Amino acid sequence: MALHLLLTNIAKHVTLSKEEELHIVSLLKNKKVKRKQFLFQEGDIHKQSLFVLTGCLRSYSIDSNGFEHILQFAPPGWWIGDMHSFINQSPGTLYIDAVDDSEIVMLLKSDLEKLYTAIPKLERFFRIIAENALAAYQHRLIDNLSLSAMERYNDFCRLYPSLIKCLPQKQVAAYIGVTPEFLSKMLHQVHVKK
Amino acid sequence: MALHLLLTNIAKHVTLSKEEELHIVSLLKNKKVKRKQFLFQEGDIHKQSLFVLTGCLRSYSIDSNGFEHILQFAPPGWWIGDMHSFINQSPGTLYIDAVDDSEIVMLLKSDLEKLYTAIPKLERFFRIIAENALAAYQHRLIDNLSLSAMERYNDFCRLYPSLIKCLPQKQVAAYIGVTPEFLSKMLHQVHVKK
């Protein structure tokens, strides 16, 4: 099991002792999930942080017309969650499920709070993680406000180069914010122009 | 000068001693800015964190056609910045200027790093700030992907109730992602329908 992915990830930003690592690991719960299996649904309270070891998860919302809008994909090494629900322990608005069969680790919010007290360096680690995520969301929002669908598609390919090959087009469309029909048309127009 | 706004803000999340407060305050730089005055421009390296005491700032990008897209307004009590540039100390892509005459405090990144070492509780404070901002961006992105212009306008009114009265319509349009012409038309259609 590829747990070291999480530890090397942490080690990039803070230095932990062997005991501290073991303390963290003792509180983690491992889980294998099958493709399409849900980890979180609208209305649930987000009690645990999710970190992906293998496979891929995604978070998305479903609008009043039943259409999915994908907020994030989480390949190995990424965290994923409904932040508002996690912070406030209130019912969430997102869904999280597995795009592929995946292995993940979960950390209860209550255990995380204890860890912050026991290992204050983790405050630093999660501050840095949150700040980086924030920068990514600022970038994505500007993209959504200022770029055309084709430009957003190209940005997507740059952000998730490993995913673009294996994801169904439909999901790419739900991420960049167009219908599958329009994405299909758009990509074929480019080919014709070549 | 309303510096206590920052200290009470911090006190909501962590408890500081008098000396720690003084240490922080000693590193802050005060600044008064006039309406439309720039604090940061595309290409600059974001060397200091900005916190608003009075007035209002905004961050925005300018696209290849010269149109502004507003990422955030910062009324009193809010932080604002180009996160990517601040983290990586690389040239930024945003502009930050004053919507109204404002008083702000600035904290150099290099001083902030020292503060993290001297007062580890601040790691916690800024982790919480970043996580809340993250939740807000997740929400806004879902809005932009799934709502119509009118619904985004209503959401804007809910998020910034104090601003909606005093901001030029043009800036609201640049925030919700429509042209000023369309926003004008849209709002008048509603009035007619009443």
Add this chain to the structure above:
DNA sequence: TTTTTCTCTTAACCTACATTATTGTTATGC
């Protein structure tokens, strides 16, 4: 294998929002 369910493509038609232009109104600077 066969059936069923997804996914992709194509195409005709539709609409939310953009563009351009004009005119009137309101701030703001000198």
Add this chain to the structure above:
DNA sequence: GCATAACAATAATGTAGGTTAAGAGAAAAA
């Protein structure tokens, strides 16, 4: 107190992207 720039309203026309529908492959299920 006037000049100039910024903002708002309206309207005609344009277009990126949505909607609906129907058929072909591919993959999952049985």
